[in-house]
Amino acid sequence: MAEFPPLLVTNCSQLVTMAGPASPRVGDALRDLHIVNDGAMLVVEGRIAAAGWRGDIEPLAAQGTQVVDAGGRVVMPGFVDAHTHLVFAGNRADEFEMRCAGMTYQQIAERGGGIRSTVRRTREATEHELVATGQKYARWFLECGTTTVEAKSGYGLTVDDELKLLRAIRATAETIPLRCVPTFLGAHEIPDEYKTRSDDYVDLVVNEMIPVVAAEKLAEFCDVFCESKVFSVAQAERLLTAAKRYGLGLRVHADQFTSNGAVELAAKLGAKTADHLEQTTPQAIAAMKETGVQPVLLPGSVYAIGSQKYAPARAMIDAGLPVVVATDFNPGSSPTVSMTMILSLACTQMKMTPAEAITAATINAAWSLNRGHEIGSLEPGKIADFVLHDAEDYRELAYFFGSHRPYAVFTGGVRV
Ligand code: NIG
Numbered sequence: 001m002a003e004f005p006p007l008l009v010t011n012c013s014q015l016v017t018m019a020g021p022a023s024p025r026v027g028d029a030l031r032d033l034h035i036v037n038d039g040a041m042l043v044v045e046g047r048i049a050a051a052g053w054r055g056d057i058e059p060l061a062a063q064g065t066q067v068v069d070a071g072g073r074v075v076m077p078g079f080v081d082a083h084t085h086l087v088f089a090g091n092r093a094d095e096f097e098m099r100c101a102g103m104t105y106q107q108i109a110e111r112g113g114g115i116r117s118t119v120r121r122t123r124e125a126t127e128h129e130l131v132a133t134g135q136k137y138a139r140w141f142l143e144c145g146t147t148t149v150e151a152k153s154g155y156g157l158t159v160d161d162e163l164k165l166l167r168a169i170r171a172t173a174e175t176i177p178l179r180c181v182p183t184f185l186g187a188h189e190i191p192d193e194y195k196t197r198s199d200d201y202v203d204l205v206v207n208e209m210i211p212v213v214a215a216e217k218l219a220e221f222c223d224v225f226c227e228s229k230v231f232s233v234a235q236a237e238r239l240l241t242a243a244k245r246y247g248l249g250l251r252v253h254a255d256q257f258t259s260n261g262a263v264e265l266a267a268k269l270g271a272k273t274a275d276h277l278e279q280t281t282p283q284a285i286a287a288m289k290e291t292g293v294q295p296v297l298l299p300g301s302v303y304a305i306g307s308q309k310y311a312p313a314r315a316m317i318d319a320g321l322p323v324v325v326a327t328d329f330n331p332g333s334s335p336t337v338s339m340t341m342i343l344s345l346a347c348t349q350m351k352m353t354p355a356e357a358i359t360a361a362t363i364n365a366a367w368s369l370n371r372g373h374e375i376g377s378l379e380p381g382k383i384a385d386f387v388l389h390d391a392e393d394y395r396e397l398a399y400f401f402g403s404h405r406p407y408a409v410f411t412g413g414v415r416v
């Protein structure tokens with residue numbers, strides 16, 4: 001990080017530190033945010049040097065320290081959004097209108113729309129154009145208090161177009177102070193030209209995409225949309241096994257519309273996460289628990305496609321799983337960058353408590369991206385990614401909905 005003077009953030013009504021064990025939080029620990037009332041935090045060289053009660057922290061500030069008066073606001077870690085489709089061309093407002101008139105997300109997909117229509121638009125776009133839209137959405141994320149996102153490819157579906165997307169993600173991260181963790185999702189959909197020979201497309205992903213993505217270090221994770229009429233469990237196993245051989249971590253779009261064994265596959269292969277899980281069974285929950293797969297719940301995609309079937313968050317918490325919540329930002333099923341909207345849905349629709357939802361959107365999400373030692377909490381040594389929220393009580397972030405914009409956002413100790 002660049003050189004800048006030390007920073008004292010003080011007069012925080014609540015400093016939500018999320019301090020705790022260096023591991024994903026489960027059970028009662030999901031509700032323990034380690035809040036310091038009347039808190040303060042000292043930041044040196046972009047990292048947190050001390051966090052605690054104002055009376056203890058203020059005397060530690062050396063001369064020349066820059067002071068940020070939080071004005072009695074809540075100060076929290078930046079949100080970590082562990083599932084986004086950050087970069088794509090165009091949008092699907094037309095399909096949105098069709099859904100409002102009664103068509104379902106899947107009917108539209110079966111008629112060649114859905115992911116495939118965004119693929120057609122994205123193939124036509126240049127890398128330069130994709131970087132510009134990536135930057136636009138990256139700014140939206142920052143404005144909403146998110147400081148790290150996982151960012152998937154998956155709207156190219158040719159070797160060149162998938163590489164173009166991953167390079168656009170990299171260029172976005174290099175030019176906007178939003179941290180991006182790239183995921184290769186070449187198996188997001190069966191492209192038009194492979195419609196009747198999906199195994200040949202799996203060959204292409206395994207033989208020609210994964211090796212280049214790994215060699216160029218364009219992604220840390222590999223994901224697959226394992227779903228009836230998309231990639232079968234057997235195909236997903238081939239894809240993920242190849243990715244694992246190349247050193248990529250694994251994430252799986254699983255049990256979104258049908259429960260088909262995708263979660264059990266994620267467990268068998270030691271995937272980091274299984275995402276969606278709206279149709280997940282008690283057996284699948286047990287398999288995640290046994291093998292340490294983190295569930296990533298995406299209530300925005302349930303809400304926006306007009307479904308009522310949310311993932312069974314309470315059963316997962318009761319089973320001791322380190323749940324994560326994320327936006328699933330994408331142009332079809334979940335066009336939102338707002339993590340506070342997701343907190344609202346997590347609480348009202350999945351019956352999580354505000355504290356559980358915040359843990360799921362910060363420290364647990366950070367662990368799911370292999371970043372738990374760097375971000376997700378305000379503890380000494382960690383990167384100073386934090387947000388001043390216009391709230392006196394952290395619960396307001398989930399309680400007010402549809403209106404919230406943070407007061408100030410910092411990444412690496414620098415205001416953005
Ligand atoms: O996570 N389910 C697959 N992928 C996305 C939707 C992408 C799109 O509709 O463009 C999801 O919901």
Ligand code: FE
Pocket residue numbers: 083085253328330
């Ligand atoms: Fe997704």
